[in-house]
Amino acid sequence: MNKLPIALLLLLCTYAQAQNITPANQKALKGIETKLQHYADQMVLDTIAVNRFSADSAFVKNMVTALRVQGSFNYRFDSIKTVAKLYPPDSSFRIFTWELQRDEGYFRQQGFIQMKTADGSLKLYPLFDASDYGGINLTDSVRGARNWIGAIYYGIVAKQYNGQTYYTLFGLDDNDILTTRKWIDVLTFDAAGQPRFGAPVFDYKEDSLKAPQPAYRFLMEFKKDANVRMVYDPAMDMIIFEHLISENSQLWRKDTLIPDGDYEGFTWTNGKWVQVEKVFTQKLLDGQAPAPKPFYDANGNPIQPVQ
Numbered sequence: 001m002n003k004l005p006i007a008l009l010l011l012l013c014t015y016a017q018a019q020n021i022t023p024a025n026q027k028a029l030k031g032i033e034t035k036l037q038h039y040a041d042q043m044v045l046d047t048i049a050v051n052r053f054s055a056d057s058a059f060v061k062n063m064v065t066a067l068r069v070q071g072s073f074n075y076r077f078d079s080i081k082t083v084a085k086l087y088p089p090d091s092s093f094r095i096f097t098w099e100l101q102r103d104e105g106y107f108r109q110q111g112f113i114q115m116k117t118a119d120g121s122l123k124l125y126p127l128f129d130a131s132d133y134g135g136i137n138l139t140d141s142v143r144g145a146r147n148w149i150g151a152i153y154y155g156i157v158a159k160q161y162n163g164q165t166y167y168t169l170f171g172l173d174d175n176d177i178l179t180t181r182k183w184i185d186v187l188t189f190d191a192a193g194q195p196r197f198g199a200p201v202f203d204y205k206e207d208s209l210k211a212p213q214p215a216y217r218f219l220m221e222f223k224k225d226a227n228v229r230m231v232y233d234p235a236m237d238m239i240i241f242e243h244l245i246s247e248n249s250q251l252w253r254k255d256t257l258i259p260d261g262d263y264e265g266f267t268w269t270n271g272k273w274v275q276v277e278k279v280f281t282q283k284l285l286d287g288q289a290p291a292p293k294p295f296y297d298a299n300g301n302p303i304q305p306v307q
Contacts (some may be wrong), residue, residue, distance in 0.1 A: 021071040029075045032066040037079045040098070044082040049102050056100050056110065063096070063112070064124070071120040088167050089158050092116050095187075097127070097152045099174060107174040108132075109150030113195055125195050131173075139211040139219055142198040149197065149217065151183045157232045161271030164188060166199065168239075168273070170230060175221070178255040182230045184218040184239065184266075184273075202266070204275035208251045209244055218266075218273075220244065222257040229259070239266040240279050 021029070039062065042055035066072060073094070077085060083098040097111040111127035129150030131138060138149050151171025159166050166186050173181040186199040198216030206212055211219060222228050222244055230241040242259035250256050263280055266273035 021069075021074055025069050025071055026075070029066055029069050029072060032062055032069075033075075033077055033079055035062050036066065036077065040080045040082045043098070043100060052100060053102075060110070060126075067112070067114055067124060068122050072122070073114060073116050073120065084152050084154060086153050086156050086169075088156050090165070095153055095156075095169075097150075097171070099152050101174070105177040107176070109152060109173065111148070111150075111153075113145070115193070123193075137211065139198075139215045139217050141216055142196050144197070145195050149183065149185065151181075151185065155232055159268045166201065166271075168232070170232065178224055179221050180224055180226070180228075182220045182222075182228060182241075184230070186217065201272050203272045204266075205277070209257070221254040222259075223247070223255050226258045236265075236279075237267070238276065238279070239273065241265065 036059060039055045039059035043052045043059055046052050046055065066075075066077075069075075077083075083096055085094060085096055087094045093113055093115045095111060095113050097109055099107055099109050101107050108129045108131075109127075110129065113125040113127065115123040115125075117123050125145040127148045127150070128146050130143070130147035131149050133147070143149060151169070151173045153169045153171045155170035157168045159168065166188055169183075169185045169187055171183040171185060173183065175181045184202075185197050186201055188196050188199060190196055200214040200216055202213075202215045202218050204210060204213075204215075204218075209220075220228060220230060220241060228242050228244070230239075232239050240263050243262040243264050244257040245251075245260045246253065246256040247258050248256050262278065265276040265279040267276060268274075
């Protein structure tokens with residue numbers, strides 16, 4: 001049987017120990033989490049804007065204190081429901097994001113990226129939402145942590161190309177009183193380990209609803225109360241998202257855009273998310289459409305629905 005070199009074994013053991021949380025640190029984190037839960041709920045649910053902003057400041061301060069605790073990377077903060085927490089498949093970092101609302105027309109996001117470190121110490125990148133200062137086109141550039149395009153991230157998928165890992169993030173932004181946005185952004189880390197958001201990896205045919213190429217992130221903006229799906233489907237190994245139409249033939253008005261039941265998509269091909277214009281192409285023959293199971297009477301005869 002092959003044996004690992006002693007130096008490598010010692011390194012692995014040291015790394016494994018660094019990932020554990022001591023009982024004392026576990027207790028300290030649990031105590032801080034109780035405060036964080038209160039502030040996290042208040043910054044979303046409080047009806048007074050000044051209280052929400054005050055709770056946000058307290059949350060940030062206490063979260064930084066918590067993350068400085070040795071081994072905090074493995075503490076999941078499960079009781080905090082109003083903050084999104086995502087690990088990529090390789091667990092090399094985690095990203096926290098949440099939303100702060102001033103009024104019905106103003107929503108902005110906040111966040112942190114916490115890196116996994118060999119000794120369990122803190123390496124943290126605060127994220128600052130600069131979407132108000134990005135000009136008209138928010139899709140045309142690579143951005144850092146200090147001029148991030150804010151979103152609450154609800155999904156992540158990792159893809160590799162030429163030795164680079166591309167972490168594709170799926171995010172929600174309540175935007176304003178008229179529209180909601182969903183984003184597909186791409187996170188990479190440069191040679192110095194700094195986070196970079198955006199990459200020219202979206203290959204699609206331009207139309208009136210899509211940003212001009214080159215696009216460094218993908219944006220869908222639509223009517224406020226519309227429910228638009230945008231996810232990665234692991235079974236299909238594809239990003240799928242609903243096709244949008246205008247409910248009154250005014251495509252230039254984002255607040256009129258709603259899904260029409262059709263789906264587009266992206267597949268990862270040679271380092272690009274390449275457009276699939278129509279994901280589901282199967283046509284049903286007569287009698288193949290899904291139908292509810294019939295009800296039966298006491299004699300076992302099917303009961304026909306009332307027309």
